[in-house]
Amino acid sequence: MNIQKLDAELRQKTAAAVGQAFTKYRHREEAAPSPPGAAITFLGTGGNPEAVLSQIPRTAGFYLEIDGLRLYVDPGPGAVVRAQEAGIDLGMLDGIFVSHGHLDHYAGTEALIEGMCWGMYCRRGLLMAPGQILEREHLLSRYHQGRNSDLGYKGGPSVITLEAHQPIQLKGLTLTPIPVHHAGENYGFILDTGNLKVGYTSDTNYIQSYLTPTGIQDLSRKGPIMDLTEVVEYRRDIKDLFGQVDVLIANVTGHNIYANRHITTLGLAHLLQGSKVKLCFITHFNHCCLWPEDLRPAMATFVEHTSGTRTLYAKDGFSYDILANIT
Numbered sequence: 001m002n003i004q005k006l007d008a009e010l011r012q013k014t015a016a017a018v019g020q021a022f023t024k025y026r027h028r029e030e031a032a033p034s035p036p037g038a039a040i041t042f043l044g045t046g047g048n049p050e051a052v053l054s055q056i057p058r059t060a061g062f063y064l065e066i067d068g069l070r071l072y073v074d075p076g077p078g079a080v081v082r083a084q085e086a087g088i089d090l091g092m093l094d095g096i097f098v099s100h101g102h103l104d105h106y107a108g109t110e111a112l113i114e115g116m117c118w119g120m121y122c123r124r125g126l127l128m129a130p131g132q133i134l135e136r137e138h139l140l141s142r143y144h145q146g147r148n149s150d151l152g153y154k155g156g157p158s159v160i161t162l163e164a165h166q167p168i169q170l171k172g173l174t175l176t177p178i179p180v181h182h183a184g185e186n187y188g189f190i191l192d193t194g195n196l197k198v199g200y201t202s203d204t205n206y207i208q209s210y211l212t213p214t215g216i217q218d219l220s221r222k223g224p225i226m227d228l229t230e231v232v233e234y235r236r237d238i239k240d241l242f243g244q245v246d247v248l249i250a251n252v253t254g255h256n257i258y259a260n261r262h263i264t265t266l267g268l269a270h271l272l273q274g275s276k277v278k279l280c281f282i283t284h285f286n287h288c289c290l291w292p293e294d295l296r297p298a299m300a301t302f303v304e305h306t307s308g309t310r311t312l313y314a315k316d317g318f319s320y321d322i323l324a325n326i327t
């Protein structure tokens with residue numbers, strides 16, 4: 001073997017590969033504008049620890065392309081892998097929205113930031129997250145918040161600390177953070193294009209008390225709700241605000257579990273009754289919704305028949321044309 005020749009070849013090919021990768025990922029061009037319309041891709045539809053650990057369902061959040069805006073929402077563990085599988089070029093993202101500091105919502109964020117900011121060589125894109133994540137618990141590094149440029153990487157996102165009901169302008173659209181009732185600081189949002197309002201509940205409690213055959217029960221219990229006959233007290237702010245949107249993305253977790261801090265499909269049916277919502281996607285499924293039996297079709301049927309609102313259950317890796325589904 002001619003080891004000198006091998007060495008020379010390796011040096012040449014490595015240098016060429018580094019140059020090609022640099023051009024592809026870092027010193028690159030902006031992508032072409034996205035086509036008009038409104039589409040949502042669910043890179044993952046799972047929530048809570050069993051889904052994180054099993055990836056049934058996946059925990060990677062969702063991606064919106066609406067009127068030219070490319071927005072990634074709640075990238076949980078696996079987000080960068082699922083985005084690659086779906087053929088999403090992270091370098092074209094306009095923004096990343098993180099609702100709260102739970103692993104299934106934020107753990108994929110730093111990798112997405114590196115994609116959005118072209119390997120941290122470019123200052124571009126928005127990171128929108130609660131102050132609890134950014135400043136108080138430092139769940140996202142200073143580097144990925146674009147604050148450590150002394151490391152030699154000058155790139156990073158513009159950072160917006162979410163504040164309740166304070167609108168954010170995004171390429172001509174308006175995103176308004178909606179404070180919700182979960183654990184710590186947490187925001188859903190309403191994204192308004194001028195013609196279409198899309199709501200995202202994130203994780204939130206909805207039912208506060210309910211009627212049972214033996215009287216009114218509050219939600220201090222964390223176990224499954226087995227004896228509800230009707231909802232008594234509920235989060236009126238959640239119903240009032242999200243009841244006004246055209247399309248609602250609702251994190252349900254399950255039909256009747258963890259209702260102390262999740263909507264559940266029991267609560268969602270109540271929220272949608274009498275609302276203006278034309279189309280609802282249910283997502284953020286606990287592992288129990290798919291294993292040992294797939295309960296999602298029945299959950300969607302329950303919500304649709306109880307509320308009268310068209311309801312689809314989101315599936316891992318599936319894209320939906322929003323406008324085609326509401327007309």
Ligand SMILES: [Zn+2]
Pocket residue numbers: 100102182203
């Ligand atoms: Zn959560």
